[in-house]
Amino acid sequence: MVNHKKPDSTPRRLRLGVFKFASCDGCQLSVLNLEDDLLALGQALDIAYFPEASSGMKPGPYDIVLVEGSITTPEDAARILALREQAATLITIGACATAGGIQALRNWADVESFKRAVYPSPQYIQSLGTSTPISAHVQVDFELWGCPIDKGQLLRVITDLLAGVRPRLFADSVCIECKRRGNVCVMVASGVPCLGPVTRTGCGAICPSMGRDCYGCFGPTEGARTGPGLPPNTASLANRFHQGLRLIPIEVVRRFRGINGAVESFKQESEAWEQKT
Amino acid sequence: MVTASDRCGVLPKADFQRLLDVLGAKGYRVVGPVVRDGSVMWETVERTADLPIGWRDEQEPGRYRLEQSGDGRLFGVVHGPQSLKPFSFAPREALLTIERSKNSFASVPTLPKSEKVAVLGARACDVAGLAMQDRIFLRDAYADPYYQARRNSMFVIAVNCTRALATCFCASMGTGPGATSGFDLALTELETVFLIEAGSSEGNDILSALAIDPSSPASIEEAEANITSCAMSQTRRLNTAELPGALYEAHEHSHWDDVAGRCLACANCTMVCPTCFCHTVEETPDLTGQRTEHARLWDSCFTQEHGYIHGKNIRPTIKDRYRMWLTHKLASWIDQFGASGCVGCGRCITWCPVGIDLTEELPALLKPSIRTQQKPGQV
Numbered sequence: 001m002v003n004h005k006k007p008d009s010t011p012r013r014l015r016l017g018v019f020k021f022a023s024c025d026g027c028q029l030s031v032l033n034l035e036d037d038l039l040a041l042g043q044a045l046d047i048a049y050f051p052e053a054s055s056g057m058k059p060g061p062y063d064i065v066l067v068e069g070s071i072t073t074p075e076d077a078a079r080i081l082a083l084r085e086q087a088a089t090l091i092t093i094g095a096c097a098t099a100g101g102i103q104a105l106r107n108w109a110d111v112e113s114f115k116r117a118v119y120p121s122p123q124y125i126q127s128l129g130t131s132t133p134i135s136a137h138v139q140v141d142f143e144l145w146g147c148p149i150d151k152g153q154l155l156r157v158i159t160d161l162l163a164g165v166r167p168r169l170f171a172d173s174v175c176i177e178c179k180r181r182g183n184v185c186v187m188v189a190s191g192v193p194c195l196g197p198v199t200r201t202g203c204g205a206i207c208p209s210m211g212r213d214c215y216g217c218f219g220p221t222e223g224a225r226t227g228p229g230l231p232p233n234t235a236s237l238a239n240r241f242h243q244g245l246r247l248i249p250i251e252v253v254r255r256f257r258g259i260n261g262a263v264e265s266f267k268q269e270s271e272a273w274e275q276k277t
Numbered sequence: 278m279v280t281a282s283d284r285c286g287v288l289p290k291a292d293f294q295r296l297l298d299v300l301g302a303k304g305y306r307v308v309g310p311v312v313r314d315g316s317v318m319w320e321t322v323e324r325t326a327d328l329p330i331g332w333r334d335e336q337e338p339g340r341y342r343l344e345q346s347g348d349g350r351l352f353g354v355v356h357g358p359q360s361l362k363p364f365s366f367a368p369r370e371a372l373l374t375i376e377r378s379k380n381s382f383a384s385v386p387t388l389p390k391s392e393k394v395a396v397l398g399a400r401a402c403d404v405a406g407l408a409m410q411d412r413i414f415l416r417d418a419y420a421d422p423y424y425q426a427r428r429n430s431m432f433v434i435a436v437n438c439t440r441a442l443a444t445c446f447c448a449s450m451g452t453g454p455g456a457t458s459g460f461d462l463a464l465t466e467l468e469t470v471f472l473i474e475a476g477s478s479e480g481n482d483i484l485s486a487l488a489i490d491p492s493s494p495a496s497i498e499e500a501e502a503n504i505t506s507c508a509m510s511q512t513r514r515l516n517t518a519e520l521p522g523a524l525y526e527a528h529e530h531s532h533w534d535d536v537a538g539r540c541l542a543c544a545n546c547t548m549v550c551p552t553c554f555c556h557t558v559e560e561t562p563d564l565t566g567q568r569t570e571h572a573r574l575w576d577s578c579f580t581q582e583h584g585y586i587h588g589k590n591i592r593p594t595i596k597d598r599y600r601m602w603l604t605h606k607l608a609s610w611i612d613q614f615g616a617s618g619c620v621g622c623g624r625c626i627t628w629c630p631v632g633i634d635l636t637e638e639l640p641a642l643l644k645p646s647i648r649t650q651q652k653p654g655q656v
């Protein structure tokens with residue numbers, strides 16, 4: 001990861017680059033939403049490339065590169081390879097870059113028919129048939145989940161990198177955060193199909209705190225794709241949705257096929273229930 | 278259970294506000310069950326009307342609903358997801374802050390501010406859970422100062438149960454439905470009055486300040502009868518006769534695979550359990566690296582990280598984790614702390630999103646294993 005200079009040497013400010021691929025910019029906005037910490041961040045880091053914040057765009061290489069968005073075009077597939085060469089540490093920010101995002105719904109559809117339906121001259125549209133996460137193209141050093149990411153988690157990861165420590169975030173269920181916060185379980189007390197039991201913590205359990213069900217925007221607990229551990233027991237939760245909460249199979253499919261629908265464990269679950277529709 | 282003595286009196290229901298006022302005058306913030314988001318949660322109670330009057334809870338595996346009871350009971354709701362645990366063992370507790378100075382650093386413990394809290398409406402199972410946590414956190418010379426500080430400022434007002442939920446099995450665990458010790462005051466809600474019993478000198482002070490009529494033998498008898506009939510009405514039970522040994526014997530039982538197929542490893546059971554005490558610590562440094570906060574958070578043996586020791590996860594699968602939890606809760610807890618880790622409150626049954634019921638899992642684990650039936654002599 002980042003080479004950290006010894007405290008007694010004059011510290012060189014680490015150079016940060018923020019890059020966008022197929023995405024809505026919401027995660028980059030989360031960086032700008034750091035508000036109170038933004039000035040300190042600007043002092044601790046040399047923000048060398050961040051077009052959403054400044055037109056002063058300096059070339060690489062960069063010590064830390066934050067990547068937002070998924071790969072959906074041949075051009076971006078080439079661009080991420082070049083960017084990786086400029087990045088000492090590459091961190092994906094958000095569901096699109098980490099898991100393919102909501103636009104990965106195209107992976108189950110015919111993109112050519114979309115092009116014909118939307119554009120008068122679809123032959124000019126250079127678009128891939130799939131939306132894939134950054135890790136499908138280059139090595140990723142750390143992944144931040146969420147739609148959008150939690151700004152506190154981002155700050156924490158940057159703080160760790162500045163300190164020369166390997167970043168580490170909890171990968172437990174949203175339920176643990178709900179219980180710590182004193183939320184009443186929306187699934188047990190209101191009967192709504194909450195994905196919290198199989199979704200990774202980090203958001204602060206925002207949705208259940210507002211009385212609605214988690215829709216899994218932080219992706220699966222633990223196993224996901226990186227790190228140790230096994231995928232969550234989505235099959236048991238899906239059964240409960242169907243048998244206990246009376247969701248019909250297509251509703252179960254849609255629960256798992258959302259913002260992180262392309263992540264392996266959620267993908268397998270939605271495809272299993274698609275067979276039952 | 279309820280004892281006839283000068284430490285026992287009757288308070289007309291219509292005068293319940295007096296109890297809240299006396300507690301307030303003694304400097305307590307009263308916390309009780311308050312209806313919120315389809316359940317009851319511990320919140321500040323200033324007026325009798327803040328209590329869930331006329332509500333009752335129906336609980337079953339994986340399901341909780343509040344409904345209108347049609348009666349005027351103040352404590353018709355048995356319990357919500359919270360036991361007494363959050364008061365004494367905080368979900369997140371800053372333990373210390375560490376600040377860097379020129380050539381050194383200083384750490385400053387952050388003991389909780391003491392606030393006198395009177396918890397109104399603890400059930401016998403909750404009181405038993407608190408007593409177990411005391412045994413864990415205040416053990417011998419190793420008392421946890423953070424827990425101790427919170428615990429010392431607690432005033433516990435138990436409410437004896439006269440209605441059992443479908444998920445209750447305290448009678449079989451010997452912890453309820455009436456509280457016998459570990460409270461400052463214990464109430465039993467009768468038709469028109471509350472029977473109030475003091476269980477500590479602080480409780481006695483409140484009782485004296487209330488200046489209420491002494492209890493009659495008839496009211497004590499009525500309370501006793503209601504508590505007994507509540508115990509009799511419990512449909513769930515846990516047969517602990519063969520514990521702890523039988524669960525150790527069942528370590529390789531085929532039923533662990535069955536329950537692992539249903540368990541989400543989401544940790545809800547451990548979060549709502551009155552006795553579960555697992556925690557992790559987290560460091561929150563600032564961006565400059567000059568200051569950090571070291572905090573303790575509720576954790577669970579169901580998380581991936583909890584089974585991680587250097588270089589290896591010793592409980593990688595859900596089966597490993599459920600087995601660890603149930604075996605500890607019902608068996609090795611007895612060896613470790615001298616009593617079962619289960620108080621029979623039934624919260625782990627209700628608040629499990631998929632309704633896993635330990636009163637069904639245990640008997641299944643004590644039956645002969647399919648695996649051992651198929652391959653005699655092998656485990």
